[in-house]
Amino acid sequence: MKLTFVPQLGGRLMQVSFNGHPYLFVNQVYKGKYISPAEAAGRWINYGGDKIWPLPEGNDDEQHWTGASTPLDDGAYAFSILSQNNRCTVRLEGPPDPPTGLQYTREISIGSDSPEIFFHAITRNITGHSIAWSVQSVSQYDLSDASNPNHYNHDFWAYAPLNPRSSYLNGYHVRDGLANDPSFSVRDGLFRLNWRYLENEVWLDSTAGWIALVDGATHYAMVEKTRYIEGADYPDKASVIFYKNGPTVQLNAQGMPYLTSKNLEETPYYMEAELNSPMAVLAPGETYAMDSYWFPSRMSPDLKTVTDAGLVGRPLAAKNSAGKLELSGSFGVFFPGALKAYLYDEGGAETGEVSLQSVQPQDPVQLSQTITTTKSVARVSVHLIDSSGLDRGALGEVVVTGRDEGR
Structure with missing residues (x-):
């Protein structure tokens, strides 16, 4: 697990590499360069990587952030190491930003027992009056084809659970771009985005507290989590935003439509995954503070859901065959350890537990195991037990099928 920081560039986490796989977009146009807010003269300088931003955006009034180069995004952050033991923690402390009245500090940690990344983002009111802002975690994922950077990855996916009581039509709101963008679909309660090279921004009022990004070409995945606060005031109700960079249709001076630039230096292949905090009124x-967690793992685009223990592709199945129990499923785990099956009878009483296979986040998990049972098993739950013996939760719980065959 390797994290690359560039404190001078707005305190960015510029790259995350897991098992040799880089996740984030790094803009080659600005690689090795620094353009100060004064030099940028109102332009937005997109270096790539991961950072935090304020919401809402816009130029309506002082309660909106213009999104241009400012100390929040482009200022030099002070970098310090807080710990280097079983848990490594660094701090990035930014300069004051007079236009918003904010000062940002981020503490980012990784442990020695898993690839989990913990983010603690702190916003401070540096003014003498009350202000109100949301904190937004903004991570830019690289969408270029690993074998040919001039092409984009056609098998990259983003997922977020839909809010069953969504305020948005169809459970999501297309804020910018084509309303019928072929990238978007909904299935089994999940909003699914299969990235296409068209500019678009989509908002979701998801309450699940997680999003997942899956590279179908390599089966590397990233899950980002934060706590959703029920009843809180999220900016325009959006707790999650996906932004797709790409060309878009505009009108020229004669009112005729045209497609904006496809030059990769001007319009590179990347997507932003954004987690929003509620609006916070600060005296x-x-x-x-906004806390979020990243979990790198492995998964195919067949993702069905995310649990505390990992990602679920092909859900757990348990079948009784000739008195033996066949367990199957495909998963990606967040922590190294082993899978354990807990067995229950029809009355809900636990009748036994069986240790299954060893697992680790850098390997896709294909469960296909037959176990012998001596009692009638009606239900099975498979948990991840980490390397310290801590139960990290279930990857699935199902009713056993075919139970009459063994009687």
Whole structure:
């Protein structure tokens, strides 16, 4: 697990590499360069990587962030190491930003027992009056084809659970771009985005607290999590935003439509995955913190859901065959350890537990195991037990099928 920081560029986490696989977009146009907010003169300089931004965006009034180069996004952040033991933690402390009245600090940690990344983002009101902002975690994922960077990855996917009581039509809101963008689909309660090279921004009022990004070409995945706060005021109700970079249709001076630039230096292949906090009203000197977690793992585009233990592709199945129990499923885990099956009878009483296979986040998990049972098993739950013996939760729980065959 390797994290690359560039403190001078707005305190960015520029790259995350897991098992040799890089996840984030790094803009080659600005690689090795620094353009100060003064030099940018109002332009947005997109270096890539991961950072935090304020919401809402816009130029309506002082309560909107213009999104241009400012100390929040382009200022030099002070970098310090807080710990280097079983848990490594760094701090990135940004300069004050007078237009918003904010100062950002981020503490980012990784442990020695798993590839989990923990983010603690702190916003401080540096003014003498109250202000209100949302904190937005913005991560740019690389969408170029690994074998040919001039092409894009046609098998890259993003997922977010739909809110069953969504305020948006169809469970999501297309904020910018084509309303019928072929990238978007909904299935089994999941919003699914199969990336295409068209600019678009889509908002979701998802309450699940997670999104997943899956590279179908390599089966590397990333899950980003944060806590959804029920009843809180999210900016325009959006807790999750996906932004697709790409050309878009505009009108020229004669009112005729045209497609904007496909030059990769001007319009590179990347997508933003954004987690939003609720709006926070801060008194002078007051702070607000947003915590989020990243879990690199492995998964195919067949993703069905995410649990505390990992990703679920082909859901757990348990079949009784000739008195033996056949367990199957495909998963990606967040922690190294082993799978354990807990067996229950029809009354819900536990009748036994069986250790299954060893697992680790860098390997896709294909469960196909037959176990012998001496009692009638009606239900099975498969949990991930990490390398320290801690139960990290279930990857699936199902009713056993075909139970009459063994009687």
